[in-house]
Amino acid sequence: MIELSCEGCRISNAESGAFTTDQPVTIDLGDEEQLDGRIRWAHDGFVGIKFARALRPAEFGELLAASRAPASEARRYGT
Numbered sequence: 001m002i003e004l005s006c007e008g009c010r011i012s013n014a015e016s017g018a019f020t021t022d023q024p025v026t027i028d029l030g031d032e033e034q035l036d037g038r039i040r041w042a043h044d045g046f047v048g049i050k051f052a053r054a055l056r057p058a059e060f061g062e063l064l065a066a067s068r069a070p071a072s073e074a075r076r077y078g079t
Contacts, residue, residue: 001027001067006060008037008050016042025049029063 003010009027019025019042027035027049036052055063 004060004064004067006051006055006057008040008048011047011049012045014042014045014047016045016047019047029066 001009002012011027019039021039021041023039025037025039027037029035035055037049038052040048040050042048
């Protein structure tokens with residue numbers, strides 16, 4: 001997950017051809033945490049997602065901190 005904001009994100013290394021604009025997706029954050037959203041665009045191995053609801057500042061901070069953790073501690077993200 002890259003280019004994270006309170007309203008969405010971009011995911012890299014994705015099979016962008018498998019996604020269509022406005023397709024509903026769920027991002028699995030582990031520990032039974034999930035974010036629902038919709039595909040905004042997909043191309044060249046990247047997917048843009050708009051979250052179903054904006055993240056609260058505390059949620060955004062936690063997600064940002066987890067995404068900056070060393071690789072051995074980082075969460076695995078998927079759609």
